[in-house]
Amino acid sequence: MTATLIDGNALSKTLRAAVAVRAAKLTAAGHQPGLAVVLVGANPASEVYVRNKVKACNDHGIHSSFDRYPADLAETALLARIDELNRDPRIDGILVQLPLPPHIDSHKVIEAIAPGKDVDGFHVANAGALMTGMPLFQPCTPYGVMKMLDAYEIPLAGAEAVVIGRSNIVGKPMALMLLEAGATVTICHSKTRDLAAHTRRADIVVAATGRRNVLTADMVKPGATVIDVGMNRDDAGKLCGDVDFAGVSTVAGHVTPVPGGVGPMTITMLLVNTVEAAERGHG
Ligand code: GUN
Numbered sequence: 671m672t673a674t675l676i677d678g679n680a681l682s683k684t685l686r687a688a689v690a691v692r693a694a695k696l697t698a699a700g701h702q703p704g705l706a707v708v709l710v711g712a713n714p715a716s717e718v719y720v721r722n723k724v725k726a727c728n729d730h731g732i733h734s735s736f737d738r739y740p741a742d743l744a745e746t747a748l749l750a751r752i753d754e755l756n757r758d759p760r761i762d763g764i765l766v767q768l769p770l771p772p773h774i775d776s777h778k779v780i781e782a783i784a785p786g787k788d789v790d791g792f793h794v795a796n797a798g799a800l801m802t803g804m805p806l807f808q809p810c811t812p813y814g815v816m817k818m819l820d821a822y823e824i825p826l827a828g829a830e831a832v833v834i835g836r837s838n839i840v841g842k843p844m845a846l847m848l849l850e851a852g853a854t855v856t857i858c859h860s861k862t863r864d865l866a867a868h869t870r871r872a873d874i875v876v877a878a879t880g881r882r883n884v885l886t887a888d889m890v891k892p893g894a895t896v897i898d899v900g901m902n903r904d905d906a907g908k909l910c911g912d913v914d915f916a917g918v919s920t921v922a923g924h925v926t927p928v929p930g931g932v933g934p935m936t937i938t939m940l941l942v943n944t945v946e947a948a949e950r951g952h953g
Pocket of ligand 1: 765766767768769790810811839936
């Protein structure tokens, strides 16, 4: 291994300590920040993510409510609950864990969340604000990646960046954030003809596909920064990312591990967004 490890746990610790101070200040002034987490169904990965989000809130002075609904919850019932949370003055942020069961229109649900409480940054108003360079809430995973690149002083202006994946949660907002920072950005995806031709030119590669070994050592320019957003299981059931970590870390200049890379940063930025929502207030 020659690459420098980008330590998401260590950076999270620093950022979370600052969040806890801001939360305590708000609480002392009479309003403890609050996050409402909503989970529909029993997707095992979602259960773990949601449990970690609620625990992180509780550990840093943010109160949380947790609504768990069965997979057959009616869409109208979910929309009614969101309406309640929108009007609840104790709640500053609302997070509906995705994916939702297929009978529920996730676009409709996201658009029902008040943009000022949309700490995921998924509402069209927040997506539009990001696109036009006036971000309010930025999606937590790409926002966390930007913090990592900043902390490790990875130059972005003029850099060639390749994002693999085009989801609304990671790929698209990641590309916009890198673009805003002055990178020349290419978005690759499952229909891309020659992925390696793109990644071999890149100074920064962000892999966010949900598929193992999407990026191998032969696809990476020596010294490049490789960010692994993937959360997969290998054949032995062990947590792994989208990147062949063992191989890539012999070529890259910087690389994020899985676990201990982007994962903790996603939760950290959720805490940041929630405290920011509380500081802004919502009338
Ligand atoms: N599912 C996977 N990632 C996320 C996320 O960041 N927020 C929500 N709400 N659901 C997700």
